[in-house]
Amino acid sequence: MTFSSSQKAGYRVLKQDEEGEPLMIRKAHSSCQRGLWLVSILNITLFIWTISSIAFGDIAKRRVRNRPLNEVNTYSPLLEEIDIQFYTTRVNGSLFNDPPTIWRDPPSNEVDAAWDEIAKIELFTVSGDEVRRMGKDPGRTAQAPESWGLGADRHIVQLDGQHVLHCLNSLRKYAHYDYYYRPQYGDKLPALHEAHKSHCTHILLQALTCQPSVNLITHDWMEEQKHPWPDFNIERKCQNHDAWIEYQSRKKITTEQWRTIPIPDNVVKLPLLPQLGDMEDPGDHRRV
Numbered sequence: 001m002t003f004s005s006s007q008k009a010g011y012r013v014l015k016q017d018e019e020g021e022p023l024m025i026r027k028a029h030s031s032c033q034r035g036l037w038l039v040s041i042l043n044i045t046l047f048i049w050t051i052s053s054i055a056f057g058d059i060a061k062r063r064v065r066n067r068p069l070n071e072v073n074t075y076s077p078l079l080e081e082i083d084i085q086f087y088t089t090r091v092n093g094s095l096f097n098d099p100p101t102i103w104r105d106p107p108s109n110e111v112d113a114a115w116d117e118i119a120k121i122e123l124f125t126v127s128g129d130e131v132r133r134m135g136k137d138p139g140r141t142a143q144a145p146e147s148w149g150l151g152a153d154r155h156i157v158q159l160d161g162q163h164v165l166h167c168l169n170s171l172r173k174y175a176h177y178d179y180y181y182r183p184q185y186g187d188k189l190p191a192l193h194e195a196h197k198s199h200c201t202h203i204l205l206q207a208l209t210c211q212p213s214v215n216l217i218t219h220d221w222m223e224e225q226k227h228p229w230p231d232f233n234i235e236r237k238c239q240n241h242d243a244w245i246e247y248q249s250r251k252k253i254t255t256e257q258w259r260t261i262p263i264p265d266n267v268v269k270l271p272l273l274p275q276l277g278d279m280e281d282p283g284d285h286r287r288v
Contacts (some may be wrong), residue, residue, distance in 0.1 A: 069239075072211060075133045077126050078159075082247055085240045093232020107179040115172065118241075119165035123258055124251035125154035140268045148257055159248055164207045167200030191279055 064070060066079045068086075073079065097104040105111050128138035144154040173180040174197050181189060189197070215236055219228035 074135070075130075077130045077133075078244075078247060082243055084243055086237050087240065088235055088237050091232060091234050091236055093234065107173075107176045115169045118245075119162065119169040120245075121158050121162045121166055122248035122252035123156055123158050124248060124253060125150055126157050128153040128155060131155050142267075143264070144253065144257075145262060145264075148253065150253075156253070159244060161244060162248065164203060167203045170196060170200045171204070191275075195275065 066084050069079055069084055092099065092101060102111055102114050125144050126134075131138040131141055138153070138155055141155045144150050144156055146152055148154075174193075181193070185193075213236070215234050217234055218231050220231050222229040
């Protein structure tokens with residue numbers, strides 16, 4: 001028994017007639033239509049959900065304060081408290097101090113005052129919970145006494161970026177040894193200063209390789225030079241460093257508070273570094 005192509009495509013066997021021939025009826029379309037409606041509804045729902053997720057995701061991203069900095073930094077409460085603005089500038093990459101800038105001038109009281117201002121480190125406090133989010137144990141970190149009026153569970157911190165600038169300023173001074181150190185120490189630095197110089201070199205290396213610049217330096221031809229001359233005067237996008245200075249200045253504890261901070265009872269103390277123990281007078285590391 002054979003069926004025509006139209007019968008195969010559009011009919012199904014229901015029963016046989018009196019002569020034994022199969023009777024064909026057109027397939028019911030109701031179940032197919034229900035399936036198509038279901039698929040359509042699911043597709044529309046998925047489309048609406050996708051668009052909503054993208055829209056709300058973009059809104060959420062815009063609402064995250066300092067989102068670009070959060071993506072390249074571990075947790076810092078500072079990023080939740082102030083808005084860091086970016087600006088585009090052209091680097092002064094001249095080989096000689098022309099155009100002149102105070103940052104490259106030889107040592108003087110005026111130069112020292114400028115460097116001390118831009119590289120100053122102020123101490124301030126954060127909560128124990130913020131210390132945990134920074135990956136540290138607040139049970140071990142130094143707390144500010146409640147007598148300072150800052151409240152309980154306040155832990156002493158400083159800005160890492162300012163420490164890096166402090167190290168750059170320290171290496172500047174070591175580079176001008178005759179001006180800063182020879183009058184007091186002669187030809188040989190004390191061991192603590194040698195350690196500090198090595199420490200600061202390594203700190204700068206780690207800072208620069210952790211977030212290296214990806215900007216490119218072009219080259220120009222220069223008269224009487226056999227090879228192209230690098231043009232270090234590149235454009236860079238920078239953070240507003242003044243915001244960091246203002247923040248730490250606003251939150252800082254005083255020099256007198258730091259100088260007279262009492263050592264609490266039952267605090268966790270780190271063992272003395274053996275190298276410090278070998279020195280006649282290790283003193284306060286902040287003095288270097």
